[in-house]
Amino acid sequence: MSNLEVRKFDWDFEGIPFVWNPEQPRFSVLMNQITFVIISFERYICKATVAARSRITDEEVATEARLFREQEAVHAVAHMKHARALIEQYPGLQSSLDKVRQAYDELYESHPLEYHLAYAGGLEAIFTPFFKMILDNRGILFGGGDSRLASMLLWHFCEEIEHRSSALMVYDHVLGSYWYRIRNTRRFQKHAGSLFDLIIDEFKAHVPDVPHEVYEGNPFASVPRAATRRSALGILRSQLPWHDPARQPLPDYYEEWLDRWTAGDDVTRLHGRLPMIPAEAR
Ligand SMILES: [Fe+2]
Ligand SMILES: [Fe+2]
Numbered sequence: 001m002s003n004l005e006v007r008k009f010d011w012d013f014e015g016i017p018f019v020w021n022p023e024q025p026r027f028s029v030l031m032n033q034i035t036f037v038i039i040s041f042e043r044y045i046c047k048a049t050v051a052a053r054s055r056i057t058d059e060e061v062a063t064e065a066r067l068f069r070e071q072e073a074v075h076a077v078a079h080m081k082h083a084r085a086l087i088e089q090y091p092g093l094q095s096s097l098d099k100v101r102q103a104y105d106e107l108y109e110s111h112p113l114e115y116h117l118a119y120a121g122g123l124e125a126i127f128t129p130f131f132k133m134i135l136d137n138r139g140i141l142f143g144g145g146d147s148r149l150a151s152m153l154l155w156h157f158c159e160e161i162e163h164r165s166s167a168l169m170v171y172d173h174v175l176g177s178y179w180y181r182i183r184n185t186r187r188f189q190k191h192a193g194s195l196f197d198l199i200i201d202e203f204k205a206h207v208p209d210v211p212h213e214v215y216e217g218n219p220f221a222s223v224p225r226a227a228t229r230r231s232a233l234g235i236l237r238s239q240l241p242w243h244d245p246a247r248q249p250l251p252d253y254y255e256e257w258l259d260r261w262t263a264g265d266d267v268t269r270l271h272g273r274l275p276m277i278p279a280e281a282r
Pocket of ligand 1 (some may be wrong): 160
C-alpha cells in the first residue's frame with residue numbers, strides 16, 4: 001500500500017529576490033539552479049513513468065508509480081511559479097529554461113525507456129542523503145530566507161524523502177538490472193551536472209545586478225563538516241547494489257513537517273522570514 005500523498009498548495013513568488021536568502025547567497029543560487037533544472041527533470045520523469053505504464057503488471061507498483069508521477073508533476077508546477085517570478089524580473093532567463101527543456105527532450109528522444117527509468121532511479125536515490133543534510137540544517141540554510149520559497153523547498157524535499165523508493169521500485173519492476181543502471185550512472189550524473197553548470201553561466205549572462213561572487217564557493221560552507229561528509233558518503237552508498245532507499249536514515253523534520261501539515265498549519269509560510277517583496281511589486 002503506497003503512503004504517498006499528493007498535496008497541492010497555492011504558491012506565489014511574485015517579486016522574489018534572486019538572492020532570496022541574503023545570509024546564504026551561494027545556497028540561494030543553488031536553489032535557483034535547482035528550480036531551473038528540476039522543472040524539466042521532473043517532467044522527463046513523468047513522461048517516462050507514463051510510458052512505463054503498460055509494462056507494470058503489479059497493482060501496488062502501478063499505484064506507487066501513479067502517485068509518484070503526480071507528486072513530481074505538482075513539484076514541477078511549483079518550481080515553474082518560482083521560475084516565472086524570476087523571468088518576470090530577468091526576461092533573458094526564459095531562454096535558459098528553454099535550453100534545459102530542450103536538453104531533456106533530446107535525451108528522451110535519443111534513449112530507450114529503460115535508460116530514462118534508470119536515470120530517474122539512480123538520481124532519485126541520491127536525493128535522500130542530500131536532502132536529509134539540507135533538512136537537518138534548515139535553520140542555517142533557510143532561516144534568513146524568504147519564507148515563501150523556503151517553505152516551498154522544505155515541502156518539496158520532504159516529499160522527495162516520502163517517495164524515495166518509488167523510482168527504483170518502478171525501474172526494478174520493469175527492468176531490474178543493477179548493472180544496466182550502474183553502467184550508466186556516470187552518464188546520468190554528467191548530464192544533470194552539465195545542466196547545473198549551464199544554468200550558472202545563464203545566470204551570469206541574464207542577471208546583471210548580482211555580483212559574480214555569489215556564484216563562487218561552497219553552498220554548504222556554513223553547514224557542519226560532519227553533516228556534509230555524511231551526505232557525500234550516503235550519496236556514494238546510494239548507488240550500491242544492496243542499497244534500499246526505504247531503510248535510509250531520515251531527517252526528523254520529515255515527521256515534523258507531516259505533523260504540521262496534518263494539524264492544518266499553513267505550510268506555505270513554515271520557515272524563514274516574511275516575504276521579501278520589493279515595493280514596486282506590492
Ligand atoms: Fe520532486
Ligand atoms: Fe523525486
